[in-house]
Amino acid sequence: MRRLINADKGLVLLATAPHQGLKTLTTVMFNTADRFTRDFSGVEDVQKPYEVIENITTTKYDSAKGETPMKVLPDVFFKEPKVLLIRDMVDLESWKLCCEEVNNDRLIITTVRSADAVSAIINVLSQGVDATLFANAITSVITQRLVRRLCEDCKEEVEVTNPQIIQAFKLDPKHPKWFVKHIHEPVAEGERDYYVPCTDCRDIGYKGRVAVFDVLEINDEIRQIIAADVDLASKEAALRKKAAESGQEGYWVDGKRLVREGVTDYDEMRRVMAENQTRRPTPQKRPAS
Numbered sequence: 618m619r620r621l622i623n624a625d626k627g628l629v630l631l632a633t634a635p636h637q638g639l640k641t642l643t644t645v646m647f648n649t650a651d652r653f654t655r656d657f658s659g660v661e662d663v664q665k666p667y668e669v670i671e672n673i674t675t676t677k678y679d680s681a682k683g684e685t686p687m688k689v690l691p692d693v694f695f696k697e698p699k700v701l702l703i704r705d706m707v708d709l710e711s712w713k714l715c716c717e718e719v720n721n722d723r724l725i726i727t728t729v730r731s732a733d734a735v736s737a738i739i740n741v742l743s744q745g746v747d748a749t750l751f752a753n754a755i756t757s758v759i760t761q762r763l764v765r766r767l768c769e770d771c772k773e774e775v776e777v778t779n780p781q782i783i784q785a786f787k788l789d790p791k792h793p794k795w796f797v798k799h800i801h802e803p804v805a806e807g808e809r810d811y812y813v814p815c816t817d818c819r820d821i822g823y824k825g826r827v828a829v830f831d832v833l834e835i836n837d838e839i840r841q842i843i844a845a846d847v848d849l850a851s852k853e854a855a856l857r858k859k860a861a862e863s864g865q866e867g868y869w870v871d872g873k874r875l876v877r878e879g880v881t882d883y884d885e886m887r888r889v890m891a892e893n894q895t896r897r898p899t900p901q902k903r904p905a906s
């Protein structure tokens with residue numbers, strides 16, 4: 618991710634589903650980026666102020682007055698920034714200009730509400746952005762979901778017996794164990810329950826959250842699919858097929874590691890994956906131009 622955010626030129630999409638920490642993702646990525654040897658600029662809506670990031674000059678427009686980023690973008694680009702952060706790309710004109718500016722050796726970073734990398738691409742295209750222009754500009758998509766951390770005080774180590782799971786999660790075949798949320802076995806009627814609830818997590822079993830990432834680097838094959846003159850549903854299917862063929866495990870790359878390390882558990886990873894799957898917005902038809 619550090620390499621992608623420090624690229625010389627391109628268009629980087631940062632995306633999460635609602636309430637999955639898009640602000641934090643953006644801030645963390647920017648704190649990771651080299652802001653001291655390159656000129657960074659930001660464009661934002663005065664109605665949606667974000668936390669200040671050191672060494673970024675931000676130019677503001679006011680959506681309450683009907684203004685869009687285009688009110689300030691031409692002036693911002695005139696100052697020749699190397700990197701531009703524009704969080705809310707609200708109109709086609711801004712998309713067009715930003716995609717074109719990639720050709721002037723600039724890195725444009727923008728944010729989208731989407732549950733995974735392929736959905737982020739489809740989301741942008743569904744806004745009516747020119748597919749060829751966008752395909753030529755985009756270089757990577759970084760998406761994030763949040764999973765709950767297991768409570769360190771009450772998580773339990775259990776043996777894993779399913780051979781496929783042991784293999785998929787690269788558990789030690791001699792001692793296949795992992796951690797799960799604490800289990801409170803109900804006692805038989807008439808017996809005394811000695812269970813003491815965990816005060817650290819209020820007996821929820823989880824405390825705090827940690828991010829898992831899905832990173833898609835755009836290569837020429839993916840670029841061709843994005844630019845293809847087909848409907849969005851076919852395009853999405855082709856992108857997912859291509860990602861699957863190239864062995865893209867998406868969020869599970871991080872997820873499996875976190876489960877193996879006992880940071881979260883398998884049930885929590887599955888919950889987060891299933892929950893956001895149903896929340897994925899259905900792509901809209903491209904408006905007639």
Ligand SMILES: [Zn+2]
Nearest residue numbers: 768771815818
């Ligand atoms: Zn606990």
